[in-house]
Amino acid sequence: MSSETLSLREAQRELTRNRILDAALDLISEEPLDAITLANVAARAAVTERTLYRYFATRDELVEALWPRINDRAAHGRTFPETPEAMIRQPSEIFPGFDQEEGLTRFVFTRQGQELRLSVNDKRQAAFLQAVAKARPDLGESDRRELAAICQLLDSSFAWVSLKDYWGIEGNQSGPLASETIQLLLAQFRRKGAGDTS
Incomplete structure (x- = not known):
């Protein structure tokens, strides 16, 4: 596997992670945190829940990753x-x-x-x-x-x-x-x- 292929995969992975975080950030802006589920975030990010779980295994992990963006x-x-x-x-x-x-x-x-x-x-x-x-x-x-x-x-x-x-x-x-x-x-x-x- 070439380094170019690897960097493309890394770039795609980072793009997906950012989409998930941006979607969660938008939801937090619109409704109370306790009303937000990982399913809502996945839907807003236009990814499957399975994809979301590859990046954030729990809701707390997702919220912690959001802090710098908040x-x-x-x-x-x-x-x-x-x-x-x-x-x-x-x-x-x-x-x-x-x-x-x-x-x-x-x-x-x-x-x-x-x-x-x-x-x-x-x-x-x-x-x-x-x-x-x-x-x-x-x-x-x-x-x-x-x-x-x-x-x-x-x-x-x-x-x-x-x-x-x-x-x-x-x-x-x-x-x-x-x-x-x-x-x-x-x-x-x-x-x-x-x-x-x-």
Whole structure:
């Protein structure tokens, strides 16, 4: 078998895998995750269920493979901010996209979405801690951790959904509000750690 034949097979395999993932992504955008079955995904992708099972043996495997695509589509490829500037800017940039991809954004509140978010939690925490340490080297470790936690909350789909659902504030308004609040917190946070008595 020639290498050209092999690469054609690999290309076809990748194309089929992408069709399945795109179909699942479209379905998640349209209906609740628990209503989506592998049979629905196969039908939307125009492949047999048997073909789908060659790529994803379980629904959980399929959902896990979707996470990078969900992030790319709903958050425009968002990465964790490692500088204060990126942390401040990010909500303004991504919250409007959450509105455009509301179904996908709300996916993070499902069991699978929560598991996927937690699977990268160490990286997320490290990035926010790094950004806060650059902005506020004067703070103790405990205070930096608390400030990073609040900044991460403001820079998340949790803040977006709370402002949208409870206050009717759309992403093009809530993003700048979150960005401005992060900027104010970084500048004015004055809390002393529990062990600091001065």
